[in-house]
Structures are given as C-alpha cells and as structure tokens.
Amino acid sequence: MRLLEERILKDGKVYPGNVLKVDGFLNHQIDVGLLRQIAKEFYNLFKTEGITKVLTIEASGIAIACMTAEEFGVPVLFAKKSKTKNISDDLYSSSVESFTHGVVNDIVVSKEYLDENDKVLIVDDFLAQGNALKGLIEIVHLAGAKVVGAGIVIEKAFQPGGEEIRSMGVRVESLAKIKSMTDDGLCFCD
Amino acid sequence: MRLLEERILKDGKVYPGNVLKVDGFLNHQIDVGLLRQIAKEFYNLFKTEGITKVLTIEASGIAIACMTAEEFGVPVLFAKKSKTKNISDDLYSSSVESFTHGVVNDIVVSKEYLDENDKVLIVDDFLAQGNALKGLIEIVHLAGAKVVGAGIVIEKAFQPGGEEIRSMGVRVESLAKIKSMTDDGLCFCD
Numbered sequence: 001m002r003l004l005e006e007r008i009l010k011d012g013k014v015y016p017g018n019v020l021k022v023d024g025f026l027n028h029q030i031d032v033g034l035l036r037q038i039a040k041e042f043y044n045l046f047k048t049e050g051i052t053k054v055l056t057i058e059a060s061g062i063a064i065a066c067m068t069a070e071e072f073g074v075p076v077l078f079a080k081k082s083k084t085k086n087i088s089d090d091l092y093s094s095s096v097e098s099f100t101h102g103v104v105n106d107i108v109v110s111k112e113y114l115d116e117n118d119k120v121l122i123v124d125d126f127l128a129q130g131n132a133l134k135g136l137i138e139i140v141h142l143a144g145a146k147v148v149g150a151g152i153v154i155e156k157a158f159q160p161g162g163e164e165i166r167s168m169g170v171r172v173e174s175l176a177k178i179k180s181m182t183d184d185g186l187c188f189c190d
Numbered sequence: 191m192r193l194l195e196e197r198i199l200k201d202g203k204v205y206p207g208n209v210l211k212v213d214g215f216l217n218h219q220i221d222v223g224l225l226r227q228i229a230k231e232f233y234n235l236f237k238t239e240g241i242t243k244v245l246t247i248e249a250s251g252i253a254i255a256c257m258t259a260e261e262f263g264v265p266v267l268f269a270k271k272s273k274t275k276n277i278s279d280d281l282y283s284s285s286v287e288s289f290t291h292g293v294v295n296d297i298v299v300s301k302e303y304l305d306e307n308d309k310v311l312i313v314d315d316f317l318a319q320g321n322a323l324k325g326l327i328e329i330v331h332l333a334g335a336k337v338v339g340a341g342i343v344i345e346k347a348f349q350p351g352g353e354e355i356r357s358m359g360v361r362v363e364s365l366a367k368i369k370s371m372t373d374d375g376l377c378f379c380d
Binding site: 025032033035058066069070073080109113 | 219225249250264266
C-alpha cells in the first residue's frame with residue numbers, strides 16, 4: 001500500500017535493534033484518515049470471505065480493528081492481556097511472549113463472544129516474530145471458529161513470524177512489508 | 191442518549207460492588223455501529239469548539255477516541271500506561287490510581303504530539319472516581335494546551351469523579367449517567 005509506505009518513510013523512526021517507531025501516526029498518535037484507508041484495503045482483500053468478527057489484541061490493534069470492522073459491518077473482539085494467573089472456565093486463553101517487553105502474557109477472550117459459527121479476520125499493527133498472531137489464531141481454534149486470514153499493517157518480513165504463519169496455511173496480508181532495516185533506514189519488499 | 195441507555199439495560203451486567211460490565215458491546219466485544227452513534231453525539235456536543243485533538247487512555251478508550259476523532263477530522267492521541275519508573279524528558283506524565291485494579295500507573299504522552307496550540311477533547315468509556323480523567327487533564331495542562339471538555343460514554347454519577355471534575359470548570363458530557371446501582375439493576379439520571 002503505497003500511501004502507507006510513504007508515510008512510514010516520512011514519519012517512521014528507525015532505532016538500533018530493528019526497532020521501527022510509528023508513534024506519530026499509528027501507535028500513540030493515530031492518523032484516523034490513514035487508518036480508514038487501511039481499513040478499506042483490508043475490506044477489499046477479504047470482502048468475499050463472509051467475515052463475522054474482527055479479532056485483535058489490546059492496545060494498539062484496537063484502532064485498526066474498529067475501523068476495519070466498520071467496513072465489514074461486524075463486531076470487534078479484542079483479546080485482553082490477563083493480569084492474573086487465574087484463567088477462569090469462561091475464557092479462551094493463550095500464552096504470548098512479547099519480544100518488545102521481554103515478558104509472557106496470557107491473552108484471553110470470553111467464550112461468550114466467539115463460537116464455531118464465526119469466520120474471523122485477525123488484524124494487528126505489527127507482525128515480526130508472530131507471537132501475538134499465533135496466540136490469536138490459537139484462541140480462534142479453541143473456539144472452533146475459522147481463521148479467514150490476518151490483516152497486518154506493517155510486517156517485518158526479515159523476521160520469521162510471517163512465513164511461519166503462512167506455512168500453517170493462514171492467509172496473511174501485510175500492507176507494508178519491510179525487507180530490511182538498517183540504522184539509516186529501511187526498504188520494502190517489491 | 192436513549193440508544194445507549196437501552197443497550198446498557200439490555201446487555202450490561204451488574205455485579206456486587208457497583209461493578210457494571212459492558213463487555214458485550216463496549217469493552218471486549220465492540221459494537222462499532224453503536225460506537226459510531228456515540229461518536230456522532232460527541233461531535234454534535236463539541237462541534238463548535240475548534241477541537242484539534244482527541245485524547246484518551248489505553249486500552250478501552252481507543253475505540254471511542256478513533257471514531258470520535260474521525261467525526262472531527264483530527265488525530266487521536268492515547269496516553270500509555272508506563273511500565274517503567276523511568277519517565278524520560280520527552281514525555282508528559284501523570285500518576286493515576288486504578289480503582290478496578292488497585293494499582294497506581296504512570297500514564298505518559300509524548301511531548302511531540304501535544305502543545306499549547308491544541309484544543310483537546312478527552313474521551314473515555316467510564317467515569318467513576320475520575321482518576322484517569324484527572325490524569326489526562328493534568329497532561330493537557332502540562333502541555334499548555336486547552337481542555338475543551340470530556341466526552342464520557344458511561345458515568346457512575348453516584349461516585350464523586352464527575353462532580354469533582356465539573357467543579358474544576360471542565361465541561362463533562364456523559365451520554366449515560368447512572369444514578370444508582372443495586373445488585374438487581376440500575377437506573378439513570380433524568
């Protein structure tokens with residue numbers, strides 16, 4: 001998605017350790033006009049799939065999920081990061097290791113809102129190691145629902161998550177795929 | 191807002207200790223159609239104020255903030271809950287006690303995205319003790335920006351936050367104001 005790539009080049013900030021900060025338009029301040037274009041792109045990619053629910057994980061996925069769900073006319077469901085070790089019977093849960101924060105979180109979704117009739121589009125801002133996405137896929141499978149695909153805003157294609165998840169048979173559509181990053185900048189896949 | 195009150199009565203769940211769960215449409219699963227109506231209501235209430243930015247706090251405020259910001263055609267800014275005690279020089283910060291979780295979080299906003307030219311509408315899902323809202327107001331004031339008002343989805347009007355903040359001279363508009371809650375149900379202010 002050209003508009004997004006241009007914005008990443010203009011306002012993204014690259015830090016050592018393959019860190020890309022997009023706080024100016026995606027992850028802290030949010031350009032809702034850009035997000036609407038992203039949502040429309042996800043709609044175009046998945047509109048024939050009979051999506052019934054858009055699933056994401058708090059916090060920064062929520063904005064993208066809401067706009068995308070509005071395009072599809074379906075509800076959003078966001079997985080919560082559990083603060084307790086007590087996962088109750090009425091929750092689906094999965095353990096997710098955070099590369100950024102170096103911790104393992106349980107993520108949870110209420111069983112009340114996801115079942116075997118759902119066709120789920122998972123969306124998130126970043127895909128790198130793929131741990132959050134794998135956790136969300138696990139939760140959809142625990143519910144007996146179908147993962148129709150994943151819509152990702154920015155994929156670090158030089159990290160293994162995207163290929164691992166595609167090799168599981170999940171359709172992953174990333175609107176900006178970064179081929180390589182150096183301390184000086186980044187370049188996109190063709 | 192009648193539509194919202196009806197939805198709270200239909201799908202809200204009341205638990206002992208004045209807990210109201212709206213996980214079915216606002217805080218876990220999100221009814222984006224209802225949220226769009228809420229956003230339009232906030233727009234109508236504040237449209238003459240020259241709003242330049244919509245501010246909220248992660249996580250559950252983000253959805254409301256995005257839809258509202260889209261109505262105004264301005265960016266969203268969401269305060270992050272800081273995981274470190276190291277607040278750097280480039281952040282505005284405030285300490286917020288969470289009634290629900292019994293902890294104190296620092297919330298932070300990058301100085302880069304808020305300045306003295308901003309006219310800020312703060313939005314959030316709930317207002318009860320008012321701690322999150324007071325923290326967000328403090329951050330706007332630290333930036334030298336103007337708090338135009340606060341748009342709240344559900345106010346627990348039997349708790350002190352709303353009146354305290356109104357007595358500070360801040361315009362607070364709550365779309366559903368709960369007068370009282372019992373274990374059997376709730377009733378709204380007229």
